[in-house]
Amino acid sequence: MNIIEIKGLKKDYPLGATVVNALRGIDLAVEEGELMSIVGPSGSGKTTLLNVIGCIDHATEGSVQIGGREITALNDREITGIRLHKIGFIFQTFNLIPVLDVRENVEFPLLLMKKYSGAELHKRADKLIEEVGLKEFTKHRPAELSGGQRQRVAIARALVTNPDIVLADEPTANLDSVTGASILELMKEMNRVEKTTFIFSTHDANVLQYAKRIVKIKDGLTVQ
């Protein structure tokens, strides 16, 4: 079953007096539980595609269905709800909240869901923190962690809501090769254990070995 179905997706950005056609008609279907990589050179439209799939950017044209629901016509509150409940994000620059410690960062999406008690929050967060190997760092703030540790926190945060899809935009770009490999191993393991759909973008050829499926993108179009 397809968790994501994209048809004729176009995305244009105004840039001064001109318009940049970032995506020029993408058709893509992603099955549930896939570990997919989107590859392509810088400026090819990888991040834009992830942003549209992740509901943080709007399509200019075309259809995007997440879990069978068309998202292009939803209002901001509904879109935000989809991001919270269906999608997890892992950013290239980790994007942890600096004033919160590791456990609070991981709990943060659950807090936004406003349906868990304090004990439940701690239980879910602690389980994931343990899974990403940061049990000893629960009370540390992001500034006290290494890059790899921060990205592990980000992975735990992305997974804590049990999302259908985890989107990772160049998750290893700011990490050394060894740490990057361990992060990808972790994602692969999570995909295997949690059956969560993982889509990550990269332009690093070494990263591709971790993907079960690779989608190449160039000049805003998928390349077979």
Added chain:
Amino acid sequence: MNNYLISISIRNLARQKRRNFFLGLAIAIGMMILVISNAFTNGISDVMFNRIMRWVTGHVTISFNEKGNIRREVCRDRERMISAIMESDGETVSEIDESIGTFAKAIGNGSADNIILVAVDLSKSVDAKKLKETEESFKMVEGSFYDLKRTDIENAAILSEEKARYLNVRKNDVIRLRFRNIYGQDQAARLTVTGIMKNSNIFMQPVVFSEMSNVRHVMGFRPWETGNINVVLKNPKKDAVALADRIHEKLTPGRAIIYGTLAYAGNSTPVAVTGYRSDNESLAKLAGILEPSGNSEIKKDGAFISAKLAKRMGINSGSRVLVNYPNKFEEKSSVFPIKITGTFNGDINDNLIIVNEADFYNAYYDNLPRVSPENTAPAFSLAETHPLSALLATEWILLKRTANTDELKKKYQDMGKQKWKATLVDVRTMYESASDILKLEGVLNIITFSAVLVLFFIILIGVINTLRMTIKERTREIGTIRAIGMQKSDVRAIFILESFFLTLISCLAGIALAFITMRLLSLVHFEMQDNPMGMLLIQNHLHFMPSSGGIVFNLLLILLMAVATAYFPARRAAGLSPANALRHYE
């Protein structure tokens, strides 16, 4: 409101410590100035109203000026006045004080000076609060305030340090006084200094205190008489004006009539005597109404008897008659000698003598007449619409109520032009006696408030700038939390809460600073006894009276301003597109 929003907001405040510290400091100083200035202004009012006016005039005063003499403050029927107060609304009354005092020339040891002799009633029981107020007001240098009760010395008195120095007297020395008593006679008395006090304000400097019974005695008050009557209320701000209005209504004067027995040439008959207005305008009107017989003329010093009564008793113009009447407060009669200057024919009353008001009131006030069953004279009544009604004597003249000091001043200016000889009775509150102080308080509050609003406006521009910088710095973070799933309204709330908490914490710090500063300023000793500014002091120290209501109001207002100011930048932050915000780099 979710706790995590509050928690994040407060933690965010700590991220830009220095920036928020200086902004918070500015807000705290603004709040501190606002609290101190309000407390100082309230303090001025408190000193004037509760520590000066309250003692001098009470919250409501009934004042009496007999025979047009502004210094002759005599009430001839104390119980009637007290009844009027209690019937008006006794529930609101905390205390009724008699205000008895006089200006006097004091002669000490080789030097003399003017003083104000003031009676203090120590016969009343005193609660702990009043005892504390008394002790605060009378800081004794020598002796005790309660030594005024001493009866082993002649007229125990206490006076201020300055006055004692000026009169060159010390404890146990004797001061000789010369003053006018309530009958207008020169009187001498001796006071024995039993205590010397620090004057807590400029008004205390000329005052010499002595016990009520001593002052009543030397001034010639009889037991049923008193000076002005001061009413102290439980809640003056709420009740003073309403009570004064009700008392005023109760004190509408009736007709002043002496019912007695006319004696002449061995004959006697019941008679009613009243007075007539003696100004020229009234005299002219009287001539038309009374139709005086023969060539008798209505004069300022005349006395007219009904023509029928004169004929029956054989009284002629020039006859000297005696009117014997029972007294209201004593089991005795008084004699009112009247020299008849004419008769009147007007159809008014067959048993009536109308006397010029000066002579009439002399007799009437010296010994108020009793209206009792033994009076056999037919009751004298006259319709209010009768042209004579407005020209005959009333028990007193009740001055109209006034709303503020300006009206009060005008009323007192008009009192000088008053042509009636009856006692002038005025009912007023301390708020109208000193409405200028209320105005001053209001103006000071407005000036301070406006200045602080300007200050806060400038500070809030700082809040806006800080918030804009913060939003710019945290744009990617906003993108992240929006991407994770935070709704716009929550993002907006975080920024508004940050400003709210910064302002709240700063204001609370400002309030704490204000209280510390006021405490420190209150410790400073000012020597301003000869300076009018000294009246703002209590025991030579500044007096601050912070109002919790005022502080809460200002706090809420400033918080509201902060929230309103933060709203628009916060809305802008919340409105950022997550994708754009995540692409943002400093």
